[in-house]
């Protein structure tokens with residue numbers, strides 16, 4: 001069965017990407033992803049201008065026997081130039097997405113100016129889950145700042161670009177963010193990032209399980225699947241068709257991929273479960289999805305993408 005997607009000028013021969021942050025900080029990680037036949041494309045760890053060590057360990061913890069994860073990595077990455085060097089070092093037979101996350105408004109602009117001025121011709125993704133200023137919510141939860149930053153970006157950025165969004169939990173927030181995003185020539189939206197500021201406790205030690213932020217961290221894994229599905233469905237219904245959709249959050253099986261496609265996802269990305277199973281998970285997900293499609297008599301994902309039924 002045909003399981004491909006198109007975002008702008010980029011054709012993805014497989015539907016599976018790594019979620020930014022997982023299995024993508026080093027050149028070796030990225031090469032391992034590329035070597036896997038069922039990988040559709042690669043996404044870099046969100047880059048800042050300069051290399052960052054990130055937060056002290058423990059900063060990641062698997063919870064509930066792998067049903068979830070909690071992380072407060074703190075943007076550990078080798079800096080924009082490292083990822084640009086990698087992306088310009090050879091030709092790629094799969095689309096690439098360069099993720100960036102400035103720790104300030106100005107850093108976001110500078111990151112994108114450097115990409116605009118570089119020879120990089122692939123896709124870019126602005127991570128809007130990054131903090132803006134202390135005392136204010138993350139950018140994507142500050143609609144005015146989101147509007148301001150995208151207005152500034154599109155004054156100079158002419159290459160393909162999308163945004164990575166945190167989950168929203170209020171229907172009015174879906175309306176507000178979609179209204180803003182629809183004003184811009186965005187390539188794609190990637191939803192969701194981890195569910196912010198969860199907390200996990202070890203009953204034995206009566207302690208939190210990660211060191212940064214007094215144990216608070218982003219939640220990922222199977223337990224966020226209902227939130228990811230809802231965000232992809234809600235945004236798909238509100239965003240203009242030219243903005244394509246990458247569905248992320250809690251994917252562990254072909255059924256989950258099928259569900260995201262019903263919600264309107266063009267591609268999907270896998271984080272927590274990729275970290276557990278390594279890139280071969282994409283082969284499993286692809287064969288599970290193919291089996292579901294054959295069982296249902298579908299020959300192409302286009303036949304059911306976005307066609308989730310309500311109970312009218």
Ligand SMILES: CC(C)(C)CCc1c(C(=O)O)[nH]c(=O)[nH]c1=O
Pocket residue numbers: 021046071072073074075076101127129130131193194218
């Ligand atoms: C949370 C931020 C550090 C502001 C951005 C990077 C990031 C991180 C991280 O590097 O801690 N973890 C996530 O689950 N999602 C993210 O977008």
